[in-house]
Amino acid sequence: MLRTLGRITTLSTLLALALLVRPALAGAPLKPCRLDGIPNELQCGSLKRPLDPARPDGVSIDVHYVVVPALARNKQPDAVLLLAGGPGQSAINVAARVLPRLARLNNRRDLVFIDQRGTGKSAPLECADDSQLPITEQLEAGAQLRRLEACRNQLESLLYGRDGGLRFFTTTIAMQDMEAVREALGVPQWNLVGASYGTRAALEYLRQFPSRVRRTVIDGVAPPDMVLPASFSTDTQAALDKLFDANAKTHPALRDDWQRLLASLPRRVTVAQPLTGAPETFMVDRELLLRAVRPPLYQPALAAALPAALHIAATEGRFDGLFGLTSAFGSGKGMKLAMGMHFAVMCAEDVPRLADATDSPGKDFARMDAEGYARMCKTWPRGDVPADFYRIPPAPSPVLLMSGGADPATPPRHGERVAKALAVGHPERVQHLVVPEAGHGVSAVNCVRDLMFRFIDAKADAEALPQDGACAVRIPRPVAFQPVQAPAQGGAAK
Template identity: 45%
Template sequence: MNKRFMLRLRLMLGLALCSAVTAHANAAATTSPTKACRLPDFPQEVQCGQVQRPLNPAQPQGKQIDIQYVVIPSQDRNKLPDAVFLLAGGPGQSAISVASWATTLMARLNRRRDLVFVDQRGTGRSAPLECPELEKAEEVLSPEQRVKVTDDCMRQLQTLPYGELQYFGTSIAMQDLEAVRLKQGYGRINVVGASYGTRAGLEYLRQFPQSVRRIVLDGVVPPSMRLASADAQKALDALFRDCKKEAACNASYPDLENRWKKLLASQPQKISITHPRMGTPIKTEMTRDSLLGLVHKSLYSPNSLSALPYALTQAEQGNYAPLVTMTGATNLPGPGGISYGMHFSVWCGEAFAQSASLPANDDFEKLMADQYTQTCKKWPRSEIPADFFKVPASASPALLLSGGLDPVTPTRYGDEVAKALGPNARHVVIENTGHGLLAQGCIRDVVHRFLNAKEDSEAVKVDTTCVRQIPRALAWQAPVPPAASKVGKEAKP
């Protein structure tokens, strides 16, 4: 063969190869499980997908719902196949709505791994079960108002095309998650659950152990947990004890425990405050239950906990604005908002079912029990698998995170679950931190090392020496304005 013929042959083969690659790429694009989309908090395009799922798994050809999810793709050429799935809290929080925050926390992981955010059925974009009158929280609702609003919402939700509320439990939702994994073509995945998302993650691990490479549980909610007030009274009692020991706190807020008891006993009261966001007056009745509910919210974070002595003493003087404001009771619904219809569909069957026959041990437990009793006696409940309430031993490494001041998921829950999971579980505790550790100190680095370890044996022995125990936040003190005479003297030329 002459050289000219050989060159022409090579050119033709090259063109054919390019055409084949282009055709393959076009075919892949048309069959891609996701498409480019925009999210409010992302400057770049991300990938959106959906998978159609039966509302009732026992009727696979029956009524269908769309489970929506978002993928933040890795941009690395050497992309790793084990994606990270984040399971949101609540129950009732949209995973997609917190994707921006979570991506910031897991940016290092995102370099080589996809991050996946699935809106659990009943939340966000996946057949949402929203109760706007509960979610907007424009004012403090009395227990009677809350019951009425909740009942009205249940009836409205039942008129939706997917309004069979008994099909929104955790077990069914984790089958949806597995369907997303399969549609995306992932092998074993890494699961990161926060708060209620830890319970969902444990259920996914129970049903699909072969699909889990590693699991991170932040603020551990065991499947056997009662309603979320387990350690609220203990957290409040610890605040009273520590305030008494701290000289500055005790000087500013003496006898805080007894003053709290008197404040609680003095309810109900008609109160008037200025809406901190809108500047309009709010007149409402502060009941005993409303006050307990506001204090309960303040116990989650060490920052709000440190401001609680001030807020309580102000309320004692008739000024409830600091307490209402710092607990977010007048905030607009934010990215971390709760779809209360989904919340009750999950909690009434799973947590309330564990609590209904047990006596309440303190004011906070009684408050939760009373509120859920009124709602759950009417709310349709999921059918819960018998094994749901057990935590099986796991071959997959697990990293558990707990805060020592957490009023809802105390450290003993992490201990309990770590013991059940077996020798492949590690439990990290920061004593003077509240609910949720992923954003605390070097925890994100520990999580990165845990998920990035090549071998399971390395992951189980992840280095946690960077984690430091921190002191409890000091009680907040109101700034003292300078004396008028001093200001006057300083103002003279």
């Protein structure tokens, strides 16, 4: 419950204190709480929800949420809801990381972070942490499959995992939880901010509850129809080829280095485990290399070090730099995914449509991801997905889409398709901002934060769009990293 006011002895004192003490959101069962990385006191709550919507009297789960209260006394009633990525990321765990991007919005609007069912504290479907495992165990497909099978067996022993309970963690059901939280908090309308998989969640919320959304920002568009395991090959290949082209002047032999590296596999290498520093010796095959090169492509700052890492691996046989970059992506609080929830979504929404996917496989990545997810989903309980889930209706309110041109997972081609569907009948309600040299996530660009603020803060829909994104579009790709060579005896470093 909200913090009590203490014993009040007179009506006038009660009224005076009531004016001074303002709850974050009216009608919510909230209590004061703290989160690591956020200095201010927050408000936390939870809501009981049926695991299976068709059985409201059956097994229930607790959906947890955090409210970051608006700073200004004269606040706006439409809160901002952050929809996390993954699928499998905890919105609450990532709150401290994304709060700086939403700081201006937080001046007059509450920010709400809901752990989607299956993540964080909301009936988590978490598998054992593999970050300390040997590198080959982390990346090798067979080892991943064995860990997932063990994880599924463990999750099916939980109360909400028994009797097919893992089928009820789809995006559609999860958005019904979000709507229930909105009602409990007394928010008239959300301003949705979704990133990566959170864009799919935002589109599904918008489809189910169009009148409950005031504005929508989707960053790194992952629409429901993208068939992720198939598109992953196409889009990662395009990002890798773009890296080669962008570094053609500084690293003219980069493509040759890449082909030489592929041709040298399989090979036995010894590297230091990036987190523990312990030396590991293992066999690198083609699939392991492809899995290692993908994560740095998500972030241009990491990708800038790939040319040097690939050159050293190809010419000197040293892989420490490459595997160090792989581990650097995804490190830090809030980045770990609840892999059980990840596969609950993927196995229900994407993998069943693989046979109908139209994406052309990348020449290097081929069908690696499609085949891998098909194997992993073979025995995973599969939830029901309504046919309309894959339909994107016209936007009922303004939507700002953002895509990074160097994104290996959700490049502009997906945002273009979604923008076209949303704009039917009302093109003025939709804008697609493409930042050519950005990776996975455009909102990390400083000036985009102000753009998002102006979009959501605009009083009238007609004033919300278009927004001027020239500040972001002009940002160049980070210059390729050049390793410093140790000086020769008596010489200077080069």
